Amino acid sequence: MYSILKSNLIDTIFQVRYQEEYSTLYTKSLEEHQGIILRPLLYSIFRADLPVTEQTLTATYADDTAILASHIDPITGTQHLQLHLDQLEKWLTRWRIRAKESKSTHITFTLRRVGCPAVYLNGKLIPKETSVKYLGIYLDRRLTWKPHIHNKRKQLGLMLNRM
Numbered sequence: 001m002y003s004i005l006k007s008n009l010i011d012t013i014f015q016v017r018y019q020e021e022y023s024t025l026y027t028k029s030l031e032e033h034q035g036i037i038l039r040p041l042l043y044s045i046f047r048a049d050l051p052v053t054e055q056t057l058t059a060t061y062a063d064d065t066a067i068l069a070s071h072i073d074p075i076t077g078t079q080h081l082q083l084h085l086d087q088l089e090k091w092l093t094r095w096r097i098r099a100k101e102s103k104s105t106h107i108t109f110t111l112r113r114v115g116c117p118a119v120y121l122n123g124k125l126i127p128k129e130t131s132v133k134y135l136g137i138y139l140d141r142r143l144t145w146k147p148h149i150h151n152k153r154k155q156l157g158l159m160l161n162r163m
Helices: 002-009 039-049 074-094 146-162
Strands: 012-014 026-028 056-061 064-069 131-134 137-140
Touching: 056 074, 064 074, 137 146
Parallel strands: none
Antiparallel strands: 012 026, 056 064, 131 137
8 A cells, every 4th residue: 555655646757668669767746647546535634634613614525625604693603714714724834735815715695785804814814705616606695696607608608609
């Protein structure tokens, strides 16, 4: 097992053979190992100790993570979310992972006009949005499905034009 894992995690040397001719030796770095079957399993093992709290729900799929906090009071809900983000920040630091705050999104799902207070990761503001795309589904703050339907109709229109 160790040899299999090691061969997928370190540089690989390879050579191409065509009939009786051999190429020179090439090195393939870890960044070039696209689509190896062990990557999802190794990532799942790696993030097994991702912080969780009683007041939030963590949803992960591959390397996408959503943290959900729900409360009738927007300030309390935001406090729960910020506490979880603070724990996540410590976890990221411990494992030397650099989070891209600009790729993160903060959205409040509500029928109220007032949103939630801002939240921060690594001392940087997580941008607020009125709609987000998560795992291919577009969600707006009122959960009406309008952005999702709009984007799917647009995609279908482009496909129809190509045909």
